[in-house]
Amino acid sequence: xxxxxxxxxxxxxxxxxxxxxxxxxxxxxxxxxxxxxxxxxxxxxxxxxxxxxxxxxxxxxxxxxxxxxxxxxxxxxxxxxxxxxxxxxxxxxxxxxxxxxxxxxxxxxxxxxxxxxxxxxxxxxxxxxxxxxxxxxxxxxxxx
Numbered sequence: 001x002x003x004x005x006x007x008x009x010x011x012x013x014x015x016x017x018x019x020x021x022x023x024x025x026x027x028x029x030x031x032x033x034x035x036x037x038x039x040x041x042x043x044x045x046x047x048x049x050x051x052x053x054x055x056x057x058x059x060x061x062x063x064x065x066x067x068x069x070x071x072x073x074x075x076x077x078x079x080x081x082x083x084x085x086x087x088x089x090x091x092x093x094x095x096x097x098x099x100x101x102x103x104x105x106x107x108x109x110x111x112x113x114x115x116x117x118x119x120x121x122x123x124x125x126x127x128x129x130x131x132x133x134x135x136x137x138x139x140x141x142x143x144x
Contacts, residue, residue, distance in 0.1 A: 003064035003103075005055070006113075007072070007090035009044070009083075011036050012051050016062055031062070044086060052093045059097050067098040071107040 001023070006013040016023040016031035023031035035054035037047035058064075072087040091107070098105045114123055117131040 001062065001064055002066040002068055003058060003062055004068045005094050006070045007051075007087055007094060009037065009047055009051075009086050009090070012054065012090060014055075014058055016064070048086070048089060048093070051090055052097075055094055055097055059101050059103075063101065064098075064103050066106070067094065067101075067103045068106045068108055069094045069098075070113055071109055 002017045004015045004017060012035040014033060014035070025031060035051050037050050039047075041047050041050055069091055071091050072084060095105055095107075114120065114128060117128065119128065119131060
């Protein structure tokens with residue numbers, strides 16, 4: 001079983017896959033969703049703590065053998081420096097949880113993820129989300 005994590009401060013997406021196929025619960029609900037935060041949740045530290053708690057809940061619930069995390073590297077755009085640091089803090093939290101659960105970890109850069117979906121170049125997040133939802137037949141649920 002693989003827990004896939006797409007980290008973000010506003011939206012951290014996740015899905016549980018079995019042999020590359022999306023998992024479903026006994027009630028038919030897909031094992032996918034997102035952990036969402038906003039400035040209304042407090043400062044960045046509070047939001048990251050909410051994400052940590054949400055991710056920990058996923059590890060407790062699913063006890064993953066493997067974890068795939070989309071990593072995010074600074075690409076040279078000055079305005080993205082702060083975002084890069086924040087995203088990498090969330091990646092580190094996910095890696096730490098995976099280590100604590102003794103899960104195998106794979107870090108995937110966004111270009112690898114996009115290419116696996118047949119996307120190239122600069123692709124809006126909304127298009128990537130639609131491609132992932134379509135490929136996995138997702139009906140996301142939100143953890144708050």
